[in-house]
Amino acid sequence: MTLLVHVTAAKNVRSVRRAGIRADSIGHGGMTGVYCLPVLPSYQITYQWVRELRRGGQRAMIAVHFRVPDDEPVLVGHYNRTPLQLSSAEAAALVAEQQDARGYELFLPRPVSAKEIHRVRSVNQVTGWRYMPGAHGSPPCACPVCNFPGQYGAAKIRKAFGEP
Incomplete structure (x- = not known):
């Protein structure tokens, strides 16, 4: 078993x-x-x-x-x-x-x-x-699929990548 x-x-x-x-x-x-x-x-x-x-x-x-x-x-x-x-x-x-x-x-x-x-x-x-295995130390993705609006810190991440 x-x-x-x-x-x-x-x-x-x-x-x-x-x-x-x-x-x-x-x-x-x-x-x-x-x-x-x-x-x-x-x-x-x-x-x-x-x-x-x-x-x-x-x-x-x-x-x-x-x-x-x-x-x-x-x-x-x-x-x-x-x-x-x-x-x-x-x-x-x-x-x-x-x-x-x-x-x-x-x-x-x-x-x-x-x-x-x-x-x-x-x-x-x-x-x-x-997020994914091995993600520690890599920058977060700013796309709306990975970083959806309303998620904690999403606006700050999008702003850092120049996204609207």
């Missing part, structure tokens, strides 16, 4: 414990499912998405650990590339053997039942990366 972790808002903890994780995320090809990562020895890689997901407005995030059969089909890959379809055990091994696994994700194309949940825990809220 492969141990995976899904990061969600802390306000969802009661619902997750009662009914499991809904398959309401849209993946590649328009299919619905659950984004997750394998639990690895590296805390930073396992919970790398916490800081980026907090940018969506949630104040506190939790980690939901669950088990799936080793032969369960999942999609795996870097978030901005086309994913591969592998078994959950093969996908966990693929992520674990990467030199830099920041930005990798697994997509389970089904909901997770409450019976499959192993543990729900709090996580360090400043773990992970923001």
